Amino acid sequence: MASQGGTTLLEQFQEMLRRNRSKLQAKTIAAVNGMIPDWMGMLIDTVAGFENVTGNTITGFFVGAYIPINGKMTLVGTAISGDFMAEPTRPWLKKGEVYNRPYYYGGVPVYGKPYVGKTGDRNEDSYDEAMRFLQSHAPSHAPLAFLVGNSVDYASYLEVHNKANLITKFADDRKAEGWIVKMHGKN
Numbered sequence: 001m002a003s004q005g006g007t008t009l010l011e012q013f014q015e016m017l018r019r020n021r022s023k024l025q026a027k028t029i030a031a032v033n034g035m036i037p038d039w040m041g042m043l044i045d046t047v048a049g050f051e052n053v054t055g056n057t058i059t060g061f062f063v064g065a066y067i068p069i070n071g072k073m074t075l076v077g078t079a080i081s082g083d084f085m086a087e088p089t090r091p092w093l094k095k096g097e098v099y100n101r102p103y104y105y106g107g108v109p110v111y112g113k114p115y116v117g118k119t120g121d122r123n124e125d126s127y128d129e130a131m132r133f134l135q136s137h138a139p140s141h142a143p144l145a146f147l148v149g150n151s152v153d154y155a156s157y158l159e160v161h162n163k164a165n166l167i168t169k170f171a172d173d174r175k176a177e178g179w180i181v182k183m184h185g186k187n
Contacts, residue, residue, distance in 0.1 A: 029076045036063050039063050040063055040079035041084070044081055046165070047061065050158065050164055051104075052106055054088045054092055054099070054105055056092040056126035056151075057154050059080070060126030060127070060151040061080070061166075062081070062147075064078050064134040065145075066146070066147065072138075075138065078134055082127035089101050089103065092120060092125075092152055094122060095120055099114040100114070118154065126151045126152050139180065139182045146180065146182070148170065148182075150166060155167070
């Protein structure tokens with residue numbers, strides 16, 4: 001192959017592809033990071049309207065975007081509903097634990113017997129748990145994929161026992177638009 005300045009044409013071509021791939025990756029990441037807050041707003045709107053005790057369920061929704069970088073699906077953008085809403089009043093309740101604050105999330109006073117936790121075996125903060133989850137899990141290999149979910153066990157409880165549609169409709173709507181979306185806890 002012909003050489004120009006000690007570099008073969010093949011090496012020049014490979015370098016050009018690498019630079020173009022890096023530019024495309026940077027543009028993709030910028031576009032995704034601009035879109036994710038809008039998706040989080042749509043997710044929050046979808047789940048609005050149910051009662052909040054600690055606020056961890058409503059502030060525990062997350063959207064993570066992943067692209068392949070060096071052959072590994074890599075988290076390149078996130079939104080957690082806690083970024084957009086008031087902090088929870090306390091860590092989430094364990095099963096059987098009594099709520100111990102005078103006001104529920106959103107300022108509703110505790111009248112009569114306080115709420116008792118229905119699920120869970122630990123006290124965690126929804127935001128921290130969502131970040132740990134997003135950093136430790138990734139959808140299977142795809143050009144661009146999203147992972148949506150909630151970091152609080154109580155969200156699953158609400159979907160099963162109260163027939164609340166917290167994540168499924170949002171994910172199904174995004175899939176109908178052609179996006180690759182995986183739900184936390186579902187395939």
